Amino acid sequence: xxxxxxxxxxxxxxxxxxxxxxxxxxxxxxxxxxxxxxxxxxxxxxxxxxxxxxxxxxxxxxxxxxxxxxxxxxxxxxxxxxxxxxxxxxxxxxxxxxxxxxxxxxxxxxxxxxxxxxxxxxxxxxxxxxxxxxxxxxxxxxxxxxxxxxxxxxxxxxxxxxxxxxxxxxxxxxxxxxxxxxxxxxx
Numbered sequence: 001x002x003x004x005x006x007x008x009x010x011x012x013x014x015x016x017x018x019x020x021x022x023x024x025x026x027x028x029x030x031x032x033x034x035x036x037x038x039x040x041x042x043x044x045x046x047x048x049x050x051x052x053x054x055x056x057x058x059x060x061x062x063x064x065x066x067x068x069x070x071x072x073x074x075x076x077x078x079x080x081x082x083x084x085x086x087x088x089x090x091x092x093x094x095x096x097x098x099x100x101x102x103x104x105x106x107x108x109x110x111x112x113x114x115x116x117x118x119x120x121x122x123x124x125x126x127x128x129x130x131x132x133x134x135x136x137x138x139x140x141x142x143x144x145x146x147x148x149x150x151x152x153x154x155x156x157x158x159x160x161x162x163x164x165x166x167x168x169x170x171x172x173x174x175x176x177x178x179x180x181x182x183x184x185x186x187x
Contacts, residue, residue: 047162054159061155065148071100072141075134083107085137096140103133 071085084107085100110126 051159051162054155054162058152058155058159061148061152065145065152068096068141068145068148072138072145075138075141093140093144096137096144099133099137099140103130103137106130106133 074085084104106126106129110123110130113120113123113126
């Protein structure tokens with residue numbers, strides 16, 4: 001009678017514990033689904049790597065903006081009216097690089113003619129071409145700077161989002177450990 005009662009008690013208790021364990025397993029699955037996590041440590045590593053990648057892209061974009069502004073300022077500086085643009089330092093749009101190369105070629109041709117022939121039709125044509133190329137470069141730079149600033153804002157927003165997700169990892173890990181602990185106890 002005692003053995004039968006014990007067996008019945010154990011069977012009932014195993015059934016209850018099995019249901020509780022199944023519920024906890026479901027809680028773990030639901031937690032991982034809700035937070036988009038497969039493995040917390042892997043997720044933390046992935047998020048950290050993502051944040052670092054965005055930081056690198058932010059730095060590169062900031063450099064491109066600074067170089068575009070440097071060339072813009074260089075072109076608008078009246079003391080450098082017909083000087084070569086240091087294009088080797090520009091790492092941006094190939095169209096702008098091409099425009100700068102064209103501008104530099106025109107300036108070199110103009111400098112070869114010297115300052116004493118200002119009424120020469122060739123000099124006047126080169127001066128006109130230099131001015132129009134300069135304006136085209138300035139317009140391209142303005143567009144490029146605006147596009148890069150928008151890109152920078154988006155990168156910074158995404159980097160803040162990922163940083164927030166990194167900050168959430170300890171809380172998520174604590175919640176997960178609490179559920180996992182209940183699972184181990186039931187097991």
